[in-house]
Amino acid sequence: MDKKVLLNKERIISVIIGLIMIGILAGFYFYRPGDEEFSREARGVVLETDDRDVQGSGITRFGNQFVEVELKDGKFEGQEVRATNQLVGSLAWDYSFSVGEEIIVGIFENEEGELAGAVALDVYRQNWTFILVACFILLLLLYAGYTGLRALLSFAGSLYVIWNILIPGLLDGLNPLIFSGLVLVILSALIIFLIAGFTKKGISAFVGTISSLFITIGIAVFFGSRLALDGLSVPYVGEVLFAGYMHLNIRDIFFATVVIGASGAAMDIAMDMAATIKEIKLRKPDISFTELAKSGFNVGSAVIGTMTTTLLLAYIGSYMTLFMAFMTREASFVRVMNLRLIVSEILRTLTGSIGIVLVAPITTVFAAWIYTIEIDFSVSSIKNYFFNKKDG
Template sequence: MNKKLRVSFIYGIFCVIIFMLFVYSNDTSSKYNKDVKEIKAKVTKVDDSNVVKAGVSAIGFQELEVVAINSEYKGKSITVQNQLLGKLDYDNYYKVGDKIIAAVKVEDNKIIDAKAVELYRQNYLLIIFLVFVILLIIYARSIGIKALLSFLCTLFVLWKFLIPNLLQGRNPLLIAFVTLFVLSGIILFTVAGLNKKGISAFLGTISGLLITLVLTIIVGDKLGLMGMTSPYAETIVFSGYFDLNMLYIFYVSIIIGSSGAAMDIAMDVSSACQEIKTKKEEITQKELIKSGFNVGRDVIGTMTTTLLLAYSGGYLTLLMLFQIRDSSFTRIINMKIIAAEIMRTLIGSIGLIIVAPITAIIAGVLMGKKIYQ
């Protein structure tokens, strides 16, 4: 086994280990009530007699007969209720043959209540993930395996470090910086290696994100945002987390949202500088910095628009609603939710603009040849 194949195999083993840790370290039972368990079941009978339909929405409840297909209740027939609130973004309308997740309440080892939670979509999501993994490895080969490792590490750090610490009420900005510092190191050094290219990309990313964090705090204070514009923010607060600083958590979401693009730009500029240095070893620091600036300008030209499209896509239906109601530009631009998204887009874009030249300067200094040499 040659060295490159051996390294790829090791990275592959790490990917499997992290994936297994992520999957099996999550308890499927409810964290709020230890008497409630979540099971997978198949719908065998549906009773819609208590459902009132109005167009595409429905209010009332379905009574379902389901058969458990996992857990200690496997093969057992259970009666499950599915509450319908008339909200299409929350409701699931089940039919015979559907596989669902049901929450069953147990007392003295007997099921005393059961409710439908969600349609079981996991298998299809897993298929999409496998397609992503296969295409990534086919195209990028050993780099693809490294990228997959960093992808899984990112999931693990976000779910096991960032989210728990935020919920425990620790300083969101400090936790976010530690998270991004660790993730930037993992992602960039895993892909680029611990060399001048990786160091340049890492320092450029961290410097840009620090400046972006400061700008976010300053601008956010001026806009008078309370941090409640993010999805489910209100639900979290009224779930008992009244002491959370939702404004700072909103700031954290901005920084994390732009961090991936910042790493992309930093790596693009750093890689370009290394390629130039490889082809022209005598290139000076000044010339290499100038080349890095030129590459950064081209990348920023498309990346800024990418951020705008990404955020606009998330609120496409809201933009459609504005068109329907013929809302004025002044009203739209000053709405809290729109102001928050504009802030998110512009602050993220400013961060990207900052990352590119900083990375070019660092890469030029580290890789270029000093003039007096």
Template sequence: MGTTRKDILFVLFLALLTAGLTLLPSGFGGRSGATDGAAREKALILRTDDSTMRQFGIVRTGDQGLTIRVLSGRFAGQELEAVNHLMGRLELDKVFAPGDKAFVVLDPDESGNAVAKANVLDFYRMDIELVVLALFSLFLLVFAGWTGAKALLSFLFTALMIWKVFLPGMLRGWDPVLTSLGVVAALTAAIIFLVGGMNRRGAVAFAGSMAGISITCVLALAFGSAFRIHGAVKPFSETLLYSGFAHLDLTKIFLAGIFLASSGAVMDLAMDVAAAMTEIRSKNPDITRKELVLSGFSVGRAVVGTMTTTLLLAYTGSYSSLLMAFIAQGVPLANILNMQYVAAEILNTLVGSFGLVTVAPLTALAGGLLLVRK
């Protein structure tokens, strides 16, 4: 199925929209408390002073003195003294060694020509992150060509929609469920019509995806209250309440995240069924609507068998350390299943998987209506 004029216009429209999102301010800049005009730069660790660090078992506390050389920006070449504060928490602490690259925040003095304070935040990772992104983009373009370019555009559009619209919107007090549904609908349309094309196949995949996502949303709201899970179960959720956002409904944010997290797998399954039905229709133009729907059911049954474990593996991987801690301590299974952290992931997995199961037959029905003309 070739590229049409409608496809090209849609790609151009989405490219312009992505560029606009890049320039769109989030509205929450300057809340970190950093001095105005602070520079965020790359620095080299020259020397360390570990004399005031203390080791307690596997954790360290105290301070680590650092001598750094700024490698970028207007203060490049300057050597400065800084302190790395250790809190005794492995997930937050970092210990530097000479030769490491660090990400630093430099607060200039009143003249603006010298650094008043250097704050070493963490290891510098943006260079390797850009390398990985470049490799991902290169392999995608080489393997998939024009389709890969459209997939890359949809990837960037999705990231910007989440960072510039979804997250700031909820911080402003927008309804989490409605915001999530709106963002998911926009992302679904962009991704499916970019990859699938502005045609009947794309329309079938979009209709099936939105039907499955809607069912997942309804189930999340219906069973969320029955599970009695507070949204603070997610990491850093409670921190938001103490950071000036006490108006946030953490539970609704948690429930909205359920169908947002499963929407990617739902789109994948809907596109699989829609593409298969389109191919069947092109090879057999005289196929009846009933026969095509039954063929869609058959394809859906084959695909859904593996897709239902996708969310289980994803959530299990993200919480493997928690489950290992329970098993290592000999916690009974009944205790584990009733813990809020575990119950939250069970709700995530089962509700998301239920949406995957329903999207296949719904996409098949949509394909029968849109692909076969009387």
């Protein structure tokens, strides 16, 4: 069969599977619990607001905003309830509701199971979130076809592992660095081998990623300890501690987040270098190990140059308002460069950059070696090796 026709068929099949996945996602999204089921949260529409108990001016407000809400789903669908929206003066958490907005409310029942009250939690944003996710799935599948489908599966698998394994394990008090490192090894294997398969390219990218992982762990611990970073400057740490998790090792959790943030970019570079070596080998099958590695280094140097800047822009973009705040207060350079929060981000950025700088040559050398030796990593070859070997 013509290769072009085969690729088109794979792309069509991938899009169909993607549409099925969107349909399943929509099923979960549009599912509404029946009267026999009850959720402490429900969707509602704001009918009326009461700000008489709210104090303060401008964007900082304190007190209770009361909103009259008509419930749109759940056990009490169609009923109206007066919900309380507590404002504590936090720009990150507070939100003043307006008439007509769809919101999420927490429901209270009395002993007879009747509606007793409600608390306004947040704006209902699920509609547009679903549309955004659907656009991402369709565009990925339309462009990348079967490879995009595998990337989507790895994306979903990574979210599952992070939400159901990594975060609960950290909350249970497992050693943050050891446990996170183990989870990252699993995630790297899941993502890389699902995308590239158990091939020379996949194995090369995996080896490069894992090598970078252990290097970045060492860098984060070594320099983080000497920079007197305790992790308490990380956003939302206070909420975790005050929720009953004072026993957690926040410093090591911070080091783990540094490594997790660096692992994604390292995996990207490792896959780029492994794919580059593969393409060079395909175009020139008789190339030597030295020539292959040299060509990989030439490509890697260009890739590294842009990726390190990409990391810098990503981290600065996350804290742009912080830098703006420093500029408005005319803080000195010495003050800024020694502030715990800033130094934490410097550690995060440079640890990831060092990991990227090292993952490129490691992956290049390993890939050049594995592509210049006669080893077949295909599934059929491995099966033949173990099950069809002759005795003696």
